[in-house]
Amino acid sequence: MTKDTINIILSAVGTGIILIGVPIALYNLQVIRRTHHLQSVTQFMSYLSSTTKDREFIYRKFSFTEGLMLSEEAKKCAENVINSLNQIGLLIENKLLSPELVLSICHTVIVRCWYKLEAYVKYQERLIGGRYGRRVERLANRAKAFHDIRSHQRCHQLFITDGTGQSKLIYKTSIKGGFSGCWQQIVWFIKRMFHAY
Numbered sequence: 001m002t003k004d005t006i007n008i009i010l011s012a013v014g015t016g017i018i019l020i021g022v023p024i025a026l027y028n029l030q031v032i033r034r035t036h037h038l039q040s041v042t043q044f045m046s047y048l049s050s051t052t053k054d055r056e057f058i059y060r061k062f063s064f065t066e067g068l069m070l071s072e073e074a075k076k077c078a079e080n081v082i083n084s085l086n087q088i089g090l091l092i093e094n095k096l097l098s099p100e101l102v103l104s105i106c107h108t109v110i111v112r113c114w115y116k117l118e119a120y121v122k123y124q125e126r127l128i129g130g131r132y133g134r135r136v137e138r139l140a141n142r143a144k145a146f147h148d149i150r151s152h153q154r155c156h157q158l159f160i161t162d163g164t165g166q167s168k169l170i171y172k173t174s175i176k177g178g179f180s181g182c183w184q185q186i187v188w189f190i191k192r193m194f195h196a197y
Contacts, residue, residue, distance in 0.1 A: 040096040047084040048106060054080040059112060060163040064120040078120055081113055082133045089135030092142075099142055100195050107143035112160050114140035115170045145197035148173045149188040 054077040062074055070078075091097040103110075114136060121133035147153050154173035161167050176184050191197060 103146040
């Protein structure tokens with residue numbers, strides 16, 4: 001066999017290996033991506049379920065007024081909820097979780113938590129001089145946008161129930177009229193199409 005024939009055979013074998021290897025590599029990458037996604041979803045559900053009792057306490061009993069002392073239980077519950085929502089926000093910002101998945105499961109939970117914890121978070125930020133719960137705030141803003149752009153949700157108002165059984169309105173979609181209302185509907189439609197929340 002001549003040198004040219006050997007080179008042609010080696011090139012053909014190399015091309016065949018590449019043609020076989022590329023689909024296998026792509027398949028393996030897809031399996032790895034799905035595994036990471038599944039792990040992130042599992043982590044998200046774990047963060048959410050681990051703070052169920054803390055959130056119930058926050059909804060019913062937590063009240064923060066600057067200058068008044070909080071009980072240790074209240075502080076612990078607040079910190080647990082803030083930390084879990086911060087971690088969920090981190091998973092979204094690092095594109096390990098889709099915002100749509102998270103918000104479709106718990107957007108009302110996020111809005112309620114931020115309503116109760118906003119004053120405490122901002123107070124803690126002033127104390128420590130750092131950004132303590134801004135991921136929670138960004139997550140709450142996403143949750144409100146998610147609520148607004150879906151017609152079957154924006155017709156509902158969000159309430160929170162305190163320890164006495166009284167319900168308080170905490171969020172409702174602001175719907176404009178006239179030309180502004182038409183423009184608002186277009187913006188909501190575009191945001192929904194592109195999952196921009």
